[in-house]
Amino acid sequence: xxxxxxxxxIVTSYAAAAVVVAILIGWIVLDHRNQTQRLxxxxxxxxxxxxxxxxxxxx
Amino acid sequence: MTLIxxxxxxxxxxxxxxxxxxxxxxxxLLLAIxxxxxxxxxxxxxxxxxxxxxxxHVPNAWLSMFVWGVMxxxxxxxxxxxxxxxxxxxxxxxxxxxxxxxxxxxxxxxxGRPMWGTYWEWDARLTSVLIxxxxxxxxxxxxxxxxxxxxxxxxxxxxxxxxxxxLPIIKFSVDWWNTLHQPxxxxxMGGSALDKSFLIPLLVMAIxxxxxxxxxxxxxxxxxxxxxxxxxxxxxxxxxxxxxxDIGAGSRGQNASNEVGAA
Numbered sequence: 001x002x003x004x005x006x007x008x009x010i011v012t013s014y015a016a017a018a019v020v021v022a023i024l025i026g027w028i029v030l031d032h033r034n035q036t037q038r039l040x041x042x043x044x045x046x047x048x049x050x051x052x053x054x055x056x057x058x059x
Numbered sequence: 060m061t062l063i064x065x066x067x068x069x070x071x072x073x074x075x076x077x078x079x080x081x082x083x084x085x086x087x088l089l090l091a092i093x094x095x096x097x098x099x100x101x102x103x104x105x106x107x108x109x110x111x112x113x114x115x116h117v118p119n120a121w122l123s124m125f126v127w128g129v130m131x132x133x134x135x136x137x138x139x140x141x142x143x144x145x146x147x148x149x150x151x152x153x154x155x156x157x158x159x160x161x162x163x164x165x166x167x168x169x170x171g172r173p174m175w176g177t178y179w180e181w182d183a184r185l186t187s188v189l190i191x192x193x194x195x196x197x198x199x200x201x202x203x204x205x206x207x208x209x210x211x212x213x214x215x216x217x218x219x220x221x222x223x224x225x226l227p228i229i230k231f232s233v234d235w236w237n238t239l240h241q242p243x244x245x246x247x248m249g250g251s252a253l254d255k256s257f258l259i260p261l262l263v264m265a266i267x268x269x270x271x272x273x274x275x276x277x278x279x280x281x282x283x284x285x286x287x288x289x290x291x292x293x294x295x296x297x298x299x300x301x302x303x304x305d306i307g308a309g310s311r312g313q314n315a316s317n318e319v320g321a322a
Contacts, residue, residue, distance in 0.1 A: 004108040006173040013112045013166040017119070021271065024158050028278045035285035042292045047299075 066143055068284045075281045082274040089267035096260035103257075109173050114260055116166040117245070118268035119159045123191060124226050126156030126272060130198075131223040134216035144280070146212030147287075149219060150202050151279035155272060157195035164188060175239050183232035184240040187225060194222045208287060 003010050093114070103110035130152050136145030167185070168178045179185065198215055205211035233242045244252040251258050 002108065003111070004102070006107070006109045009169045009173055010108060010111050013115055013169045016165050016169075017115050017162050020158050020162050024155060024275055027154075028275060028282060031282045032278065032285070035282055035289055038289045039285060039292070042289065042296065045296070047292045047296045 068143060068147075071144060072281055072284060075277045079274065079277060079281075082270060082277065086267060086270040086274050089263060089270060093260060093264035093267045096263055100260050101256055106174060109170060110257065112166055112170040113257070114264045116163060116170055117261060118265040119166060120163040120188070121265060122268055122272055123156060123160035123163045123188065124229060125269070126152050126159060127191065127195075127219070127223060127226060129276075130156065130219045134219040137212050137216040138220075144284075146208065146216065147280050147283045148276070149212070149215060150208075151283045152276055153195055153198050153202070155275050155279065157192065157199065159268075159272070160188065160192040160195055164192060171239070177239075180239050182238040182240065183236040184229065184238050187229045187232050191222075191225055191229060194218075194225065198222075208290075 097111055097114040100111065100114070102108050130149045133145045133149035133152070136142040137149065164185075167188075171180070172178045198218060201215050201218060202211050205214065230243075232238060233240050245258070245261065253261065
C-alpha cells in the first residue's frame with residue numbers, strides 16, 4: 001500500500017485518532033477504578049447507603 | 060427490562076455490566092473491518108491516497124454533531140421529564156463529544172493542507188465546528204464549576220439546548236455560504252455521490268465509531284453514577300461527624316452544668 005507524497009498527513013491523522021481514543025479509554029478505565037476504590041474505602045469505614053446495599057451493587 | 064426500569068441507576072449499572080463487554084467486542088471487530096477496508100480502498104483520481112483521511116475525518120465530524128444531539132435529548136430529559144439518568148447521560152457525553160470534535164478539526168486540518176494548500180480557513184463550516192468544540196469545553200467547565208450536580212444539570216441543560224442551534228448551522232453552512240469545504244456527498248437528495256469502493260468502508264467506519272461512542276458513553280455514565288454515590292456517602296459521613304460533634308459538645312456542656320450545680 002503506497003500512501004504517496006502526503007503519507008505523513010495520512011499517518012498523522014490515523015495516529016492522532018488512535019492516541020485520542022486511547023486517552024479516552026484510559027481515562028474512563030482509570031476513573032472507574034478510582035471511583036470503585038473510593039466507594040470501597042467509604043464502605044470499609046462503615047458508611048453505607050440507606051438501602052443497606054453496597055454502593056457498587058448491581059442486582 | 061423497560062425504559063422506565065432504566066430510570067433506576069442500580070438497574071442501569073446491572074445492564075451496563077452485562078452489555079459493555081459485547082459492545083466493546085463489536086466495536087473492536089467493526090473498527091478492524093473498517094480499517095482493513097480503508098487500507099484497501101483505491102486512491103481517488105484527484106486526491107490520491109489522501110482520500111484515506113476521509114475514513115477517519117467524516118465519522119468524527121458526524122459524531123461531533125451526533126453527540127451534541129444526544130446531549131440535547133438528555134437535556135430535555137433533565138428539564139421536562141426530570142429523568143434521574145438524563146443529566147448523568149449529558150455530563151458523561153460531553154468529554155467524549157469534545158474528543159471527537161477535536162479529531163474532526165485536526166484530521167480536517169491535516170486533510171486540508173495537501174488538498175486546499177492551508178491547514179485552516181475562517182470559513183463557515185470550519186468556524187462553526189470550532190465553535191462547537193469551544194461549546195463542549197464551556198459545558199465541561201460549567202459542570203466542574205458547580206458543586207451540586209442537580210443545580211449544574213439545569214444550567215448545563217439550558218446551555219446545551221441553546222447550543223443545539225449550532226447543529227443546523229454546521230450542517231447547512233456549506234450550502235448557505237461560500238466555503239472551501241465540499242458540500243454534502245453522502246447524505247443528500249439523489250443518493251450518495253461517493254463510489255461504493257469509498258462509501259462502504261466509510262459507512263463501516265461510521266458505524267464502528269458510533270458503537271465506540273455508545274460503549275464509551277455507557278462506561279462514562281456508569282462512572283458518573285459511582286461518582287455521585289461517592290459524593291452522597293461522603294456527605295453522609297460528614298453529617299455523621301458533625302452530628303457526633305454536636306452530641307459531644309452537648310454532653311460536655313451538660314457535664315459542665317452538672318459541675319456548676321455540684322459546686
